[in-house]
Amino acid sequence: MGFGEANGRLAAAQGYRGKDYSVIPCHSNKKPCIDSWAPHQSEAARKYQLEEWWSNYPDANPAIVTGEVSGVMVVDVDSEEGRKALEEFLPENYATPIARTPSGGLHYYFKYRPGLRNRVRAISGCDIRTDGGYVLAPPGNNGNGRSYEWLPDLDLFNVEPAEMPEILFDVLRQGVKCSPTETSAEQQTLILEGVCEGQRNSTAAKLAGRYFNMGLATEEVTALLETWNDHNIPPLSDKELHTTIESIKRTDERNNPKRQATQEITGYSASDLICKEFTDPRWIIPGIIPEGYGVLSGKPKHGKSILGLNMGISVALGCTALGSIKVNEAGVLYLALEDTARRLQQRLQQIIPDRSPVPENLYLYPQWPRMGNRGLTILREWLQEHSDTGFVIIDTLAKFRPPKPRNTSPYDFDYEVGSKIKSVADEYGITIIAIHHLRKTESEDRMDDVSGTFGITGSADTTMVLARKSGQADAILHVTGRDVESAEYALQFDSPTLSWQLLGRAEEVKSTEKMQAVFNAIRDHGQPMSPKEIFTATGYRIDYIYKTVPKLVEDGSVKKVGRGMYVCKERGLDG
Structure with missing residues (x-):
């Protein structure tokens, strides 16, 4: 469609608007002429706005806003x-x-189809523009006499945008960097249309080998072949397809032992690294749970799922978590894989009081596919469609991870599962917590009680263990991690409201009010204190003081310094 220069650009803009595309004016350097084009990501400009813009900027280039607004x-x-x-x-x-x-x-x-996001080099030599993006359109130019132009018979006025092929959509969604290879017309048919029974396994092997040769990761190969398999008549079973992929993966690793070592190498000199500025990690629960992948473990029926749900509700509402920690609002996805919708409803009704706001950005799913059945792929799709999501809770890890393949060591399996979940958290800059179980026996180090191998805790950024402590606080939450200070927190459970409350550091929370008052007196004094001074400060009987102080020494919160003098252990002699 031929348009002149200045007036032609306005005419083109009006023509695009007439086809229901959202249009904005841009300079030859591709920057918008108007102060803010954000409103036109959701609503197209009116005809009078176009005329006003091009009256002010007659040399402006028409740009089409991509995404749902323009379709x-x-x-x-x-x-x-x-x-x-x-x-x-x-x-x-x-x-x-x-x-x-x-x-x-x-x-x-x-x-347009939801599920993609703007990416540079989504595949080799290709960028993708969708929601929140725009592209300059014909007859705009770059200021050097060269213009945008439609290919013959393929202009936007006479040809409707086609549906993106499913295989291309999946590749762009994965964001893989693949190189072009020679592809026959027969292979194109295999990719796009699937095959019939008798050809499925051999074709799956060919395609898996081809994708591994392109440098794709196992999860990306699996996602692409699962999409292809949907087109087969009938599809292969998940077990058959995944067995084929694993077999081809092992063959590829044997034939190309150096490939893994040459992919995605990143490094710094010490002088560059020491000067580099990194943003501080974001916290979903400040001081306790940072962004990244975490594991929360506890024994059955000890309240770990309730704790996860409590934190999810608090984050979705942007209120206080555990009764005292202010959190920022974010969308929450809770995969309640061991619950029913009815049980979840009962818990929500009990936790959220009448007339209190119900979070609209908290989503609960009693059913979700496992990792081996596109579970992570669907999670990525969810995160792309719900960009405000900051917190994902997987309850439980055992219900989400795939079955362990034969000939794979338990440690390697546990570590690979955690690493794949962590990669999603890192990619989207969010927090993902997987709820898990503890062993029946107790270890000196509670982190060693997490069920499974050290691959589970080794792959996690943060590890938490919820342990009941009879005779003291209702439970102790043990926390350790890469970005969090190792600590133990005392929690108290309120049955009527199904709510966990933070009491404080475990070493500072005692089993009775009187014992707590004795500890507080020693802590607040700041200097070594005698039993008589504690008696004066608390008003309790002297014989109770003499019985209680040794218990505080035994549990490690108070230490004896000198003859008959006591001080809070964390303060020491310097206060």
Whole structure:
């Protein structure tokens, strides 16, 4: 469609708007002419606004806002390598609008579909523009005499954006960096249409080998082949498909032992690293749970699921967690895989008082696929569609992780499962907590009580153990991790409201009010204290003081210094 220069650009903008696309004016350097274009990510500009803009900026280029507002997403190809990589996933005679850029690149327009996000180099030589993005459109130019132009018979006015092929959508969603390979028309058919019984296993093996050769990770290969398998008649069982993938993976590792060592190498010199500024880790529960992947373990029926739900509700509402810790509001996804909808409803009704706000950004799922059945892939899709999500609770890990393959060591399996979950947390900058079980026996180090191998705790950024302490506080929450100070917190459970309350550091919380008062007197005094001074400060009988102080020494919160003098252990002699 031919438009003139200045007036032609306004006419083009009006033409795009007439096709229900959201349009904004941009300079030749691709920056918007207007102060804020954010409103037009959700609502297209009116005709009078376009006329006003181009009256103020007659040389402005029309830009189409991508995403749901315009119903399009655009793959920006900036090299021949990128064109080959993209067209590898497009069937023959595939027609969708395509514009050539001033630099010789190509813009492929596809019908909008949620689930993708703006990414640079989503695949080799290709960027993706969707919600929150925009692209310059014909007849805009770069200020050097070169213009954007539609390819013959593939302009946006005469050709509707086509549905993106499923296999391409999955590749872009995974964000894999693949290189183009020669692909025959027969292979294209296998990828896009699937195969019939008798060809499924051999084809799965060919495709898995091809994807591993492209450098894709096992999870990415699995996600792509699961999508392909849906097109087969009938599909392979999950067990057959995953067995084939594992077999091809082992073959690829034997044939290419150096490939893993050459992928994604990142490093710094010591002088650069010591000067580099990193942002502080964000906290979902300040001081206790930072961003990243964590494991919360406890014995059955000891309240670990309730603790997870308490924290999820607090984060969704942006109120106080555990009764005293102010948290920032964020969306929460709770995978309650051992509960029913009815039980979850009863718990919510008990935890959230009448007339109190019910969090609209807390989502609870009693059913969710396992990791080996696209569970992590679906989790990534969820996070892309719910960008405000900051906290994910998996209850329980045993219900979410896949069965352990044969010939895989328990440690390697536990560590790989945790590492894959952690990769999602790191990718989206969120907190994921998996609820897990404890062994029946107790160890001196409570972290050693986590059921399974050290691969579970080794792969986690934060490890927490909820342990009942009879005769003292209702429970002790043991916390340790890479970004959190190792500590023990005393918690108290309120049955009527199904709520855990933080009492304080475990070493400072005693089993009775009188014992607590004795400890507080020693702590607050700040200097060595005699039993008579404690008697004066508390008013308790002297014989009770003489019986109680040795108990505080025994539990380690108070120590004896000199003859008959006592001081809070954490203060020492310096107070």
